[in-house]
Amino acid sequence: MENELKLLGGAMVTLAMATSAMVVVPFMQLKDVPAPPGLKPYTGQQLRGRELYMGNGCITCHTQQPSSTGAGRADAQRGWGRPSVAADYHYDSPPLLGTMRTGPDLFNIGVRQPSADWHLGHLFQPRAYVPGSNMPAFPFLFEVKNKSEVTNADRVVLLPPGTVGYDQAVVARPEALDLVAYLTGLKHTYPALTQSEAQAEAKLRAKRAPDGAANKEEKHDRE
Numbered sequence: 001m002e003n004e005l006k007l008l009g010g011a012m013v014t015l016a017m018a019t020s021a022m023v024v025v026p027f028m029q030l031k032d033v034p035a036p037p038g039l040k041p042y043t044g045q046q047l048r049g050r051e052l053y054m055g056n057g058c059i060t061c062h063t064q065q066p067s068s069t070g071a072g073r074a075d076a077q078r079g080w081g082r083p084s085v086a087a088d089y090h091y092d093s094p095p096l097l098g099t100m101r102t103g104p105d106l107f108n109i110g111v112r113q114p115s116a117d118w119h120l121g122h123l124f125q126p127r128a129y130v131p132g133s134n135m136p137a138f139p140f141l142f143e144v145k146n147k148s149e150v151t152n153a154d155r156v157v158l159l160p161p162g163t164v165g166y167d168q169a170v171v172a173r174p175e176a177l178d179l180v181a182y183l184t185g186l187k188h189t190y191p192a193l194t195q196s197e198a199q200a201e202a203k204l205r206a207k208r209a210p211d212g213a214a215n216k217e218e219k220h221d222r223e
Contacts, residue, residue, distance in 0.1 A: 035090035038190025042091055042182075049182025052175055054096065056138065063098035064107045064186070081108040085192045103135060110187040119180040120157045120172050128163045141176035145169050 042050065053059070066075035068083045076082055084107060089095040113119065121128065124142050126135040142157065147169045150156060155177060157170040164170055172180075 034087065036087050036190055036192070039088065039090060039188070042185070045178050045181045046185045047182075048175075049178035049180070050096075052179045053182055056179075058106075059096050059098045061098075061100055061102035061135070063101055063105045064095075065097045066105055066107050075105060078104075079112060080105045081111070081188060082192060084188065088188050088192070106183065106186055108186060108188055110184040111189055114184055116177075116180050116184055117158045119183055120155075120176060121159050121163070123176060123179065124157060124159070124170055125163055128160045138176075141173050141179065143171045143173060145171055 065084050066080045066082065068074055068076075088107075118129065120142075122130070122135075123138045125137050126133040127137075144164060145154070145168065147167055150169050150171065154169075155172040157172055159170060
């Protein structure tokens with residue numbers, strides 16, 4: 001019984017130390033890091049698209065965290081952008097870092113591929129754009145109509161020839177437009193703040209905002 005209690009106590013101490021080192025300490029270090037001046041809050045449409053991104057499991061195959069290392073070459077050499085820093089995720093709750101790269105990193109997909117038409121068509125049928133792609137199609141985000149049924153209010157997707165019948169048109173549902181708005185808004189090309197610059201920025205904001213207004217402003221930004 002005594003040995004069991006020692007084992008249990010040791011396990012609890014180890015767990016507490018690991019939690020402190022991996023959760024508590026990083027949180028205390030990063031909780032006051034301000035958003036870079038070039039990072040803008042999400043629009044309402046982009047937030048809806050972000051929910052769809054999470055709900056459809058996109059994080060399973062895509063990361064949003066370029067690094068300075070990689071399998072064979074750095075992510076910047078792949079055209080995925082500079083390594084990300086904590087401030088880049090100021091408005092993300094939760095951050096969608098991801099761990100698998102079955103597909104490319106999407107941290108700067110809005111820079112690499114700004115065309116909404118491309119994204120809509122790629123979501124409808126990925127292999128029409130990237131032969132051999134193993135990305136699943138998302139036809140439920142669209143409606144296939146006869147061309148005679150299309151109205152001026154419909155957002156018709158421009159597709160490569162042969163993707164659908166010659167007398168058919170693919171119309172994007174609002175959900176597809178929301179998701180594409182989120183994807184095309186992923187642009188992190190502004191300079192990254194160093195740790196010292198972030199601390200200086202936080203102190204400057206605190207001085208400018210009297211009576212704790214800075215903290216209220218930061219909280220409002222996150223919401």
